[in-house]
Amino acid sequence: MSPAETLTVALTVNGEAVTRDIPARLSLADFLREELRLTGTHLGCEHGVCGACTVLLDGEPVRGCLMLAVQARGRAVTTVEGLAATDGTLTPLQAAFQKHHALQCGFCTPGMLMTATALLAETPHPTADEVRDAISGNICRCTGYVQIVEAVLDAAGTAP
């Protein structure tokens, strides 16, 4: 096997099969944004600190900037575009973000939604502390954490 600078990747993104020839150095986040034009996944720091690029890989939250797109071969990726139903109906979590004003500028929101989606899948009724711990790796610079925690708890049916 010889190393290659360009490779073919086939994966599933938001339920759809996708195949592309891409450079090895392309991150998963750049692949989603530039190759697939799924620009809901945001890039802030590009070194794993801000959490804006968080997507789900086979259901688990990962940093889109700290993974190569070629490493997602054969895997299923879910981005923020994959949350709402095709008719635009929001998930309970998205609806709760809207209801609680859990966003101001919206830059961190896709990462927050994906991280919280993964949390609720594993822990359907988290405590406020568990929610805070889960989103501790997602930075919001509008200081909207209080409403974000309230929204996640509301979506989970847990009183804040």
Place this chain on the structure above:
Amino acid sequence: MKAPPFAYAAPSTIAEALALLAAHEDAKVLAGGQSLMPALNLRLAAPSVLVDINGIAELSEVSLTPTELRLGALVRHKRIGTDAAIAGAVPLLGLACPHIAHGPIRSRGTIGGSLSHADPAAEWPAVCLAADAVMEIRGPAGPRHVPAEAFSLGVFTTALRPGELLAAIRFPVARGRAGFAEVARRHGDFAMVGAAVTVELGPDGRCADARVVLFGASDRPIRRRAAEERLRGQAPGAALLREAASLAAEGLDPPSDLHASAEYRRRVAPVMVRRALADALSLPEARLAA
């Protein structure tokens, strides 16, 4: 920024990975990528070839016998933190795991990657030293085993030779108690200072054996043998723990950096040791200062 160009290969066996490392002198091994990818994106590293070991199934294996826990190098932090059998065999692993970064990092990051990267403030190298782990290394000259203390050699420096790969980590199943404490600017950040301890109590309730390890306090995790010696043969109590903690901090020459001064680290190191020992020995009153 974006990673510089490189060629990529994803071997499916250790033999293939070793052949790739032998053929490409400046190749880098890509495990979980949670340290290497930032280094690439920041252009701190620019290898010509990346050898992605994520497709090598045997590196993700976990095996447990009555005496030994063996973790493949590619076992991810998340699994270590959530698999009750792993924490049951070596409790220190379970205690340290929640301190490592955040959920999405723990989904990808691996124990072997953290050990090979050798950040002096990382949790796993300290845990391996305190838990008496042995590194299983594969390389062109065949397999070899290196105890944790001989594996971490300095900042980002290990006993791994060019062309070698960390394949697994072997832990003796713990017979005693464990404690872990660290202080970081924000939860999930690398520790400014931390302590990992193990204590075995004899049938008489006295400390039969102890290991006291500090991390973030030197260029690598370090055993504090004077503190261990002080504990041996003694009945646990708040005064003893305070004395052992003071001994652990004696002669420390910690680094100063953006996150903390050397003076601060010297001041906090014995507090971390005291808290870790207090937790290990279920002596909550010993957590408090005298």
